[in-house]
Amino acid sequence: MALTIKVSEEAFTPRQQAVLTAALDLLVENGDGLTMTAVARRASCSKETLYKWFGDREGLLTATVQWQAAKVRMPQVDRTTLSAKKLRESVEQFARDLLTTIEGDISVTLNRIAVTHAASDKDRLGEIVLENGPLAIRRRLKPILEAGREARLLRFDNSEDAYRTFFGLVVRDVQIRLLLGDKTLKQTDIDVEAKAATNQFFALYGTD
Amino acid sequence: MALTIKVSEEAFTPRQQAVLTAALDLLVENGDGLTMTAVARRASCSKETLYKWFGDREGLLTATVQWQAAKVRMPQVDRTTLSAKKLRESVEQFARDLLTTIEGDISVTLNRIAVTHAASDKDRLGEIVLENGPLAIRRRLKPILEAGREARLLRFDNSEDAYRTFFGLVVRDVQIRLLLGDKTLKQTDIDVEAKAATNQFFALYGTD
DNA sequence: GGAGAACCGTACGTTACGGTACGGCAAGGC
DNA sequence: GCCTTGCCGTACCGTAACGTACGGTTCTCC
Numbered sequence: 001m002a003l004t005i006k007v008s009e010e011a012f013t014p015r016q017q018a019v020l021t022a023a024l025d026l027l028v029e030n031g032d033g034l035t036m037t038a039v040a041r042r043a044s045c046s047k048e049t050l051y052k053w054f055g056d057r058e059g060l061l062t063a064t065v066q067w068q069a070a071k072v073r074m075p076q077v078d079r080t081t082l083s084a085k086k087l088r089e090s091v092e093q094f095a096r097d098l099l100t101t102i103e104g105d106i107s108v109t110l111n112r113i114a115v116t117h118a119a120s121d122k123d124r125l126g127e128i129v130l131e132n133g134p135l136a137i138r139r140r141l142k143p144i145l146e147a148g149r150e151a152r153l154l155r156f157d158n159s160e161d162a163y164r165t166f167f168g169l170v171v172r173d174v175q176i177r178l179l180l181g182d183k184t185l186k187q188t189d190i191d192v193e194a195k196a197a198t199n200q201f202f203a204l205y206g207t208d
Numbered sequence: 209m210a211l212t213i214k215v216s217e218e219a220f221t222p223r224q225q226a227v228l229t230a231a232l233d234l235l236v237e238n239g240d241g242l243t244m245t246a247v248a249r250r251a252s253c254s255k256e257t258l259y260k261w262f263g264d265r266e267g268l269l270t271a272t273v274q275w276q277a278a279k280v281r282m283p284q285v286d287r288t289t290l291s292a293k294k295l296r297e298s299v300e301q302f303a304r305d306l307l308t309t310i311e312g313d314i315s316v317t318l319n320r321i322a323v324t325h326a327a328s329d330k331d332r333l334g335e336i337v338l339e340n341g342p343l344a345i346r347r348r349l350k351p352i353l354e355a356g357r358e359a360r361l362l363r364f365d366n367s368e369d370a371y372r373t374f375f376g377l378v379v380r381d382v383q384i385r386l387l388l389g390d391k392t393l394k395q396t397d398i399d400v401e402a403k404a405a406t407n408q409f410f411a412l413y414g415t416d
Numbered sequence: 417g418g419a420g421a422a423c424c425g426t427a428c429g430t431t432a433c434g435g436t437a438c439g440g441c442a443a444g445g446c
Numbered sequence: 447g448c449c450t451t452g453c454c455g456t457a458c459c460g461t462a463a464c465g466t467a468c469g470g471t472t473c474t475c476c
Binding site: 223248249252253254255256257260 | 422423424425426
């Protein structure tokens, strides 16, 4: 993996995090059109400090996205006791968390920024969000699915396909419509959606 | 529907379409960072003409997106003869067309532009792509699904849910990963994917 | 063939924003 | 008590791109 993720050890100082929070707020409000002057004003700091800490505008953006994206932590599901009921609960919980994340303002904003910048290969924002979004989901879900297969609770040839089907069943057209600014998407009941997706997933891959 | 779609009657002249083609090419190449000067040079026209025809930069962008998005035409599937085999073929064909469109450079570009602009409510690019993308798919697929239900070939309470599940099964994480610039996504065999999604869809909603 | 319109190419004005420089102030060490 | 460090606020510079203006050229219509 060529991408280097800023780990928590080399974290930002509280003051720096305040600046990043200001930047993130502006991103959520105005999208990518935030200016360095606006960030400085919002964070009550000087532009000189901004450039000293983050190098340039792209550095500030990258730091903000990285810092925020790394916060998305899917709960690690317990693998030790793997009854059919436990597995189903784990999968359903995963679906709930995924939907909750994806429908949040911050996720929408970060994905918008990343998609915007993915067009020009100048920076790595696309990679960062990709790494902390879909690919992180895959990394966390696959072990669960494979444990389910070993326990003869799930049946599939390819765990990659199983994961991607799960993703599709849960997310459906929600994410792209939110990214495109759809306001007709009625407020969904995440519990209901997660349950339905889980049922469909087990209908396709369950062994009972 | 507050959105006005430019209909084919008030189409663009061939020269104007050449300009829009140039703009689209630049969009595919450079993303949203295209300049009016670059478009003028590529299309061998003057900036004055650009502004005369399209008003301003946003007008040019809107015209390009609208003109191109309207070209996405899913084949209208025949509803008259509705055997089980015919229905399955129609659905599978739909899946194939959907994947083909979504994986194309132009779709990725238009969706990127639209996502970028959906953040600020200044223009309607998000709405336009939404209207010609996910919502158009829904409009075209729903009648097919409902015909299948009337023929007792499909079973579902809510055609909206059935459509969205179909979308999820077909698209999965492909679109978001492409939008984020994922290059690890191996070139998929659209035929295979479409068949698999169709099988899964019928496993969930078929009556046999 | 001449008048007018449409349009190309280019040069110009304007603005906005990224990035830098500088004066002032508060805090901590000697 | 003074000096250094770090930071705030503001003023400033350079560039890039939007939008406009204008001379020259081709096409059309009479």
